[in-house]
Amino acid sequence: MFKVNELVVYPSQGVGRVERVESQEIGGVKADFYIVRILSNNVTLMVPVANAKNVGLRSVCSLRVGQEIFESLKDRTGFTGYTGQNWNRRYREYSEKLKSGDLSDVAYVLKELFLIGRDKELSFGERRLLEQAMGLVSMELAYSVDRPQDAVKADINAMFADILEAQEEKD
Template identity: 35%
Template sequence: MFKVGDKVVYPKHGAGTIIGVEEREVLGKKQQYYIIDLSIGGLTAMLPINKAEKLGIRKVIDEDEVKEVINVLKGDKSKMSKNWNRRYRNNLEKIKTGDIYEVTEVVRNLTLRDMEKGLSTGEKKMLNNARQILISELVLAKEMDEEQVEAMINDIFYSDDKS
């Protein structure tokens, strides 16, 4: 169980901080809810405590895992289907897992593909969504602001020195 102040990731929505635990009655049933302030977008999410594990709520990564995420971003593009529909579905499944390395792979692969060949409108939206999820977690893990994290990611892809 998490507590107020814990930094957590809500798969498909991003990272945030638990700012409260409240009991609410929904459809005639009282339940305890985590109140999560999502770090990007100014949104607040209510999540039933008894469904947190099933929904894949997890703690934000630590500094060692941040280094691994950076290594994944710097890595080579994974083999992807040439069929955009299949590629889209595969990437969507990766994002749904809530696994930071899977999301990072989607960001890396779609960014590199966009630089090489461009992306469809759907894949551009997916890339933006995956980037926001990644950035939201790195903001909390590295205690940096959104612009700093975005600049760090952009430097990986768009700087002349890719080492």
């Protein structure tokens, strides 16, 4: 059970704050709901308390997990380079990972898209996924490691500075 004012993560939306827990009757059935305000866009969500785990609502990651995510972003081993894989298949895979709510999955998408950008220009859809992944990862890490989101974004961009510089030279 989450507490009022607790920071939580809602998959594909990002970090939010539990504003209150309220009971409502819907279709003759009374249920409790978390009222969560997403911090990045001020959207309010109603999440059934009984279904919170199933929809992926979870606490913000710990400092230790946040530091592990930073380390995983730095690690480029295992990336074999752009393979020309079907974009639609990759887009579906990445979209599912973003919706999973698992921070390591979202960080994987972020890193993969940065590294693919080293080998080819990202399409409009890929750039949108990259921006979404960057927003989700940087916001949660900012709360995890207690730093401003802009500083976390700057750190992540610095990890991939070589790729970003190469892309600017192409433009």
